[in-house]
Amino acid sequence: MFTLYDYLPSGNGYKVRLVLRQLELPFRYIEIDILRGESRSSGFLSRNPNGKIPTLEYAPGAFLSESNAIMYYLAIDSHLMPSDRLHQAQVMQWLFFEQYSHEPYIAVSRFLLTHGELDDEKRAVLMQKKPGGEAALRVMNQHLEDRQYFVAEQYTIADIGLYAYTHVAAEGGFDLAHWPAIQAWLERVARQPLHCRITDQF
Amino acid sequence: MFTLYDYLPSGNGYKVRLVLRQLELPFRYIEIDILRGESRSSGFLSRNPNGKIPTLEYAPGAFLSESNAIMYYLAIDSHLMPSDRLHQAQVMQWLFFEQYSHEPYIAVSRFLLTHGELDDEKRAVLMQKKPGGEAALRVMNQHLEDRQYFVAEQYTIADIGLYAYTHVAAEGGFDLAHWPAIQAWLERVARQPLHCRITDQF
Numbered sequence: 001m002f003t004l005y006d007y008l009p010s011g012n013g014y015k016v017r018l019v020l021r022q023l024e025l026p027f028r029y030i031e032i033d034i035l036r037g038e039s040r041s042s043g044f045l046s047r048n049p050n051g052k053i054p055t056l057e058y059a060p061g062a063f064l065s066e067s068n069a070i071m072y073y074l075a076i077d078s079h080l081m082p083s084d085r086l087h088q089a090q091v092m093q094w095l096f097f098e099q100y101s102h103e104p105y106i107a108v109s110r111f112l113l114t115h116g117e118l119d120d121e122k123r124a125v126l127m128q129k130k131p132g133g134e135a136a137l138r139v140m141n142q143h144l145e146d147r148q149y150f151v152a153e154q155y156t157i158a159d160i161g162l163y164a165y166t167h168v169a170a171e172g173g174f175d176l177a178h179w180p181a182i183q184a185w186l187e188r189v190a191r192q193p194l195h196c197r198i199t200d201q202f
Numbered sequence: 203m204f205t206l207y208d209y210l211p212s213g214n215g216y217k218v219r220l221v222l223r224q225l226e227l228p229f230r231y232i233e234i235d236i237l238r239g240e241s242r243s244s245g246f247l248s249r250n251p252n253g254k255i256p257t258l259e260y261a262p263g264a265f266l267s268e269s270n271a272i273m274y275y276l277a278i279d280s281h282l283m284p285s286d287r288l289h290q291a292q293v294m295q296w297l298f299f300e301q302y303s304h305e306p307y308i309a310v311s312r313f314l315l316t317h318g319e320l321d322d323e324k325r326a327v328l329m330q331k332k333p334g335g336e337a338a339l340r341v342m343n344q345h346l347e348d349r350q351y352f353v354a355e356q357y358t359i360a361d362i363g364l365y366a367y368t369h370v371a372a373e374g375g376f377d378l379a380h381w382p383a384i385q386a387w388l389e390r391v392a393r394q395p396l397h398c399r400i401t402d403q404f
Binding site for chain 2: 049050052058064065066067068069070072073076077085086088089090092093095096097099100101103104135139142143
């Protein structure tokens, strides 16, 4: 059975939880409290030297990290991944977009606004993050204006990867009312069979 | 034939050029001068709405972006990618590590030091980028201490993805003399058949 080292509020962790659940793969859940430094402990660093959750123990003593790589591993031969190479590459394109052009703005803003006091330094960082987050949402909304899902008109790990932090973008100070195509897509994703919420316990 | 929209000094572009060359795939090269805003022109945005090079035209009027997704598309059935799912996921793990934990520190520092005058604002950003870049190099060096290549002891797109900005890390102010396992690996990568340099013209 898989063991997932994770932190419940993490959107990156949520991606993996959603895939495990929608593929009906049983797993053991171990909470790593990143606020208390547990992802930097020597015990955890022996599992992932980069010190980040989620990390999947896919076999006893063998670990895989990076949320989008874990989703790839779990989903590659499933209905959550297209079977042809071009569509697979398009899924990867959106997952790399998520990690480079979306997560560092929207997820980081959400973290700053939901953890600890808001001081001037944090406010300055939030101001810097705003244009990048809006740019990512603009690219997504434009793509979704004439599509149901990101790739191949089917629900894939590209949708899960982008859903994770987009559906809680308001917690990072981003107003999704500006982006109707994103809102309609969020509802489609939330209606998928076996969907669960980011805060659902395991 | 493929058409690559790219900018010669870009390490992200170099990844794709190296894969195209090592797989002996002919391509047309179109230079996009990002310093002159050519990646933000309406013509280019119609090819990649996220406004980033490299972008591959894989069929007339059809485009794929994100360097690591393009490498995946080109290499998936080749000797540059392992054939089993676990090793493929490990390749993806290192490519996501590269885009999230390596490129934003080392590539951005290199860009700041090689483009334009160095002022106080840039110096402050470089100071902020230093610990993240050193942490990425530490993770890589540790992994390479008992390995020849990043995944499955074969040369893959994980090596190409990490080589692109690591071999020019000194241009970003990072001293590779601290990391002997990385240095030995860089030499192994540079000895691969059909290797080319980042500045080689097409």
